[in-house]
Amino acid sequence: MSVAAVEPATAAGETLLKVENVSLSFGGVRAIRDVSFDIRRGEIRAIIGPNGAGKTSMLNVINGFYHPQAGRITYKGATRRRMRPHQAAAQGVARTFQNVALFKGMTTLDNILTGRTLRMHKSFFWQLWRYGPALNEEIEHRKYCEEIIDFLEIERIRKEPVGRLPYGLQKRVELGRALAMQPDLLLLDEPMAGMNLEEKEDMSRFILDVNAEFGTTIALIEHDIGVVMDLSDRIVVLDYGNKIADGKPDEVRSDQKVIDAYLGVVH
Amino acid sequence: MFYREAGQYKTTYQADMSVFPILQDRIGLALIIVAALVLPLVAGEFMIASVMVPFLILALAAIGLNILTGYTGLVSLGTGAFMGVGAYACYKLSTTFPAINILVWIVASGFVSCAVGVLFGLPSLRIKGFYLAVATLAAQFFLQWCFVRVPWLYNYNPSGAIEVPSRTLFGIHVTGASATPTTRYYVALAIVIAVTWIVSNLVHGRVGRSFMAVRDMDIAAQLIGIRLLRTKLLAFAVSSFITGVAGAMMVFLWLGAAEPDAFNINQSFILLFMVIIGGLGSLIGSFFGAALIYVLPIIVRATPETFGLTIGAATVEHLTYLITGALIIFFLIVEPLGLARLWQIGKQKLRVWPFPY
Numbered sequence: 001m002s003v004a005a006v007e008p009a010t011a012a013g014e015t016l017l018k019v020e021n022v023s024l025s026f027g028g029v030r031a032i033r034d035v036s037f038d039i040r041r042g043e044i045r046a047i048i049g050p051n052g053a054g055k056t057s058m059l060n061v062i063n064g065f066y067h068p069q070a071g072r073i074t075y076k077g078a079t080r081r082r083m084r085p086h087q088a089a090a091q092g093v094a095r096t097f098q099n100v101a102l103f104k105g106m107t108t109l110d111n112i113l114t115g116r117t118l119r120m121h122k123s124f125f126w127q128l129w130r131y132g133p134a135l136n137e138e139i140e141h142r143k144y145c146e147e148i149i150d151f152l153e154i155e156r157i158r159k160e161p162v163g164r165l166p167y168g169l170q171k172r173v174e175l176g177r178a179l180a181m182q183p184d185l186l187l188l189d190e191p192m193a194g195m196n197l198e199e200k201e202d203m204s205r206f207i208l209d210v211n212a213e214f215g216t217t218i219a220l221i222e223h224d225i226g227v228v229m230d231l232s233d234r235i236v237v238l239d240y241g242n243k244i245a246d247g248k249p250d251e252v253r254s255d256q257k258v259i260d261a262y263l264g265v266v267h
Numbered sequence: 268m269f270y271r272e273a274g275q276y277k278t279t280y281q282a283d284m285s286v287f288p289i290l291q292d293r294i295g296l297a298l299i300i301v302a303a304l305v306l307p308l309v310a311g312e313f314m315i316a317s318v319m320v321p322f323l324i325l326a327l328a329a330i331g332l333n334i335l336t337g338y339t340g341l342v343s344l345g346t347g348a349f350m351g352v353g354a355y356a357c358y359k360l361s362t363t364f365p366a367i368n369i370l371v372w373i374v375a376s377g378f379v380s381c382a383v384g385v386l387f388g389l390p391s392l393r394i395k396g397f398y399l400a401v402a403t404l405a406a407q408f409f410l411q412w413c414f415v416r417v418p419w420l421y422n423y424n425p426s427g428a429i430e431v432p433s434r435t436l437f438g439i440h441v442t443g444a445s446a447t448p449t450t451r452y453y454v455a456l457a458i459v460i461a462v463t464w465i466v467s468n469l470v471h472g473r474v475g476r477s478f479m480a481v482r483d484m485d486i487a488a489q490l491i492g493i494r495l496l497r498t499k500l501l502a503f504a505v506s507s508f509i510t511g512v513a514g515a516m517m518v519f520l521w522l523g524a525a526e527p528d529a530f531n532i533n534q535s536f537i538l539l540f541m542v543i544i545g546g547l548g549s550l551i552g553s554f555f556g557a558a559l560i561y562v563l564p565i566i567v568r569a570t571p572e573t574f575g576l577t578i579g580a581a582t583v584e585h586l587t588y589l590i591t592g593a594l595i596i597f598f599l600i601v602e603p604l605g606l607a608r609l610w611q612i613g614k615q616k617l618r619v620w621p622f623p624y
Contacts, residue, residue: 063490089492103483105548106476114476118492122473124501130468138472139280146280181491 015074016041016185016217017062022071024057024241031057032068033241039185044211044218046232048225050262053238055221056098059187062219063088063095076184090118094183096174098190098221104163108154108173111162112145113138115180148176151213152206168199175206179214186210188220192227200224204231225263229253237262270617286471303456307449316448318565323452323459324516325561329541329553330466331509336539337547338470339502340482341391345403346538348410349507350514351530352380355420357515358429362422369434369442373458373515380511381504383410388503392496407532414527430524442519451520458516462509467550469505478502479548544595546607555606559598564591 017039024032032054039045047055060066062073064083073080076091083093094115103111120141126134149155152172157165162173171191178186191207192200204227210216222228228235229249237245237252239261245252252258259265270291277283287293307315332346356376361369387406391399414420421429433443440446441454469475477498480488489495518525537560545556567587571578578586602609 065486065490085489086492086494089490095490097487101484101487103480103487105483106479110476110479114480114488114493115491117473117477117480120473124474127469127472127474128465130472134468134472135281135284138284142280142284177491 014041015039016076017219018074019058019062020072020074022058022061022068022073024054024061024066024068031241032061032238034071035238035241035243036071037236037243037246039217039219041184041217042211042215043233044207044220044231046220046222046228046235047238048222048228048235048262049238049244052240054241055238056189058238059095059189059219059221062185062187063093089181092181092184093187094178094181094185095187096171096178096189096191098193100167100170100174102162102170102174102177105161107159107161108165108176109142109145109149109158111173112148112176112180113141115177116141116145118181145176145180148179151179151209152176168195168202171195171199171203172206175203175210179210179216182214183216186216186218188218188222190221190223192222192224200227207231270614270620272618284471286467300460307452312448315452318562320448320452320455320521321517322557322562323455324513324521325538325541326554326557327459327462327516328510328513328538329545329557330463330550331506331511331513332538333542333545333548333550333553334466334470334478334509335502335506336542337549337552338475338478338482339499341388341499341502342396342400342539343403343506344400344532344535344539345387345406345410346510347530347532347534348407349380349384349510350517350534351410351414351527352383352507353377353511353514354518354525354530355414355429356380356511357519358431359420359422361434361519362432365432365434369436369519370454370458373512373519376515377508377512380514381508384503384507384511385500388500388507391499391503404532407535411527411530411532414530426526428524428526429518431519431522434519442523444523455516455520458512462512463550466505466509470550474501482548540595544598544605546605546610549605549607551610552605552607555610559595559606560591563594564588567591 015038019038020036021034022032022036023030023034035054035058047058049055057066061068062083064085064087067082073083075083075093103114106114120137122134122137126132149158152175154169154172154176157169162170165173175188175191188207192203195203207218207220208231211218220228220232232249234247235245235249235252236243237255237258244257244261245255253263272289275290277288282288287296306319310319328346328350332343335341335343353376356379357372360372360375387403390402394402415427421427424430431442433440433445435441436454439450441450470478477488477493480491480493481495481498485495514530517529522529541556541560542553543556544559545554546552564587567590568583571583598606598609602612
């Protein structure tokens with residue numbers, strides 16, 4: 001199984017995911033209010049906004065972890081009231097988390113292999129014997145995981161339990177685990193939070209490479225505005241659950257509402 | 268000095284992904300199995316019947332609990348009762364259909380215990396941690412109540428106990444009063460090796476990874492596409508299958524007869540301690556745990572006699588509790604993650620010796 005030659009990033013245009021009039025509330029707290037936007041195939045789409053704006057809630061709605069009270073989600077042409085986690089995963093939505101959500105007791109390699117769970121089909125009974133079909137399948141997927149490990153330059157920590165790794169590497173392993181799913185849509189929740197400059201540069205490069213080489217569509221939440229403006233094709237800005245702007249980085253940067261709510265002005 | 272992996276190059280993923288990638292480990296394992304096979308030739312009857320057979324059976328039950336608690340992170344206090352289900356199922360099946368091979372019934376009783384385990388595992392989707400432990404406690408009390416109150420389970424035996432009938436395997440008595448300890452030991456050893464091998468296959472593959480994923484971060488596991496309920500129930504199924512088999516073996520190969528009290532909450536706690544002290548999420552840890560909690564007191568008890576000291580029986584008993592308890596605390600302070608972790612650290616130290624790292 002080689003890295004699939006997916007259509008190049010230039011194919012951007014066709015809508016992959018469309019969120020329409022989604023509202024989500026927890027009791028009296030209205031986390032998302034009537035937000036609509038779309039993500040096109042092959043683009044890097046950023047979601048920005050101040051803390052508590054509903055960015056992470058939006059990602060949770062997209063991969064079915066939260067169920068919105070109103071609105072529709074159209075993914076790959078199918079319109080739904082809400083997604084379900086398993087359904088989202090099976091249809092190629094992968095996710096990394098703001099606070100690293102790795103399987104701490106497992107090695108880097110096992111974490112990445114776990115990302116391929118849905119693509120492994122040998123039944124429980126073959127797993128009992130291991131030698132034979134189950135091991136062959138395992139080896140086939142190991143090859144794919146090794147390509148990801150090469151790609152992310154984490155060969156040295158392959159057999160290391162991830163709990164012992166430094167934070168920057170953990171984030172990278174988490175990206176690897178998401179990539180192992182061969183996603184069509186990759187949701188990155190603050191992939192650069194808490195990183196130093198060098199780590200941020202590395203991570204930015206990986207995100208661009210993933211987008212270019214694998215043709216993966218990326219939706220990204222990030223607070224480092226410089227990075228966001230450089231990386232993304234289009235940006236959605238949320239504030240208190242409302243969408244206040246949507247467009248290309250330059251348009252968003254000069255939008256008065258965005259400056260008031262989030263970017264601020266240099267005094 | 269002899270424990271080095273230098274020079275052992277892996278040229279295929281298959282070699283790299285084997286369960287024991289280091290040659291010395293494989294040799295060690297082979298030596299242990301050979302030692303276990305020749306043990307009856309050198310050891311006395313007490314050693315075989317009262318130390319090794321129970322040790323193997325308890326280790327197997329600990330492996331069963333480890334699948335649930337160590338690998339999947341679901342705390343269970345119903346292990347004793349699930350062993351009881353296996354024991355009673357095996358007794359009923361074997362007395363109803365005496366002609367069929369006892370090994371078949373031991374495996375079949377595992378499946379009965381498996382079904383009961385899945386049933387009591389259903390709440391695990393909604394509740395976790397201590398609360399799940401309480402839910403499994405309900406299983407413990409309910410099942411133990413059944414063992415007492417449903418006379419059909421013990422064939423209306425006036426004593427309320429189950430007594431193992433004599434059964435043969437290839438013409439040799441393996442259960443009942445006429446079976447020799449050596450025969451029972453070999454049967455137990457064969458089952459334990461087979462089950463351990465299968466469990467080791469399971470936890471090193473996709474299923475084991477999904478168990479650990481649920482344990483370590485259930486949200487992330489869900490978003491990868493692992494279905495929580497299905498995975499947790501599978502863990503309950505595998506775990507109670509193994510504990511059921513261990514329970515059947517406990518009565519048929521070790522005790523010979525059992526009252527409902529043999530499967531009480533104490534048994535559940537002892538197995539949980541074995542798993543915690545041995546090492547959560549480690550197969551070898553289950554053996555270490557069983558050795559520490561079951562075999563160590565026997566050794567402590569036998570020590571004064573070996574050195575020709577005459578101490579009163581009661582004093583020996585008290586001392587045994589004291590020393591075993593102290594040792595358990597000592598090991599937990601030295602390595603809270605269990606003996607398996609200690610073993611791993613030791614191996615790592617050996618590998619790089621004489622350098623510190």
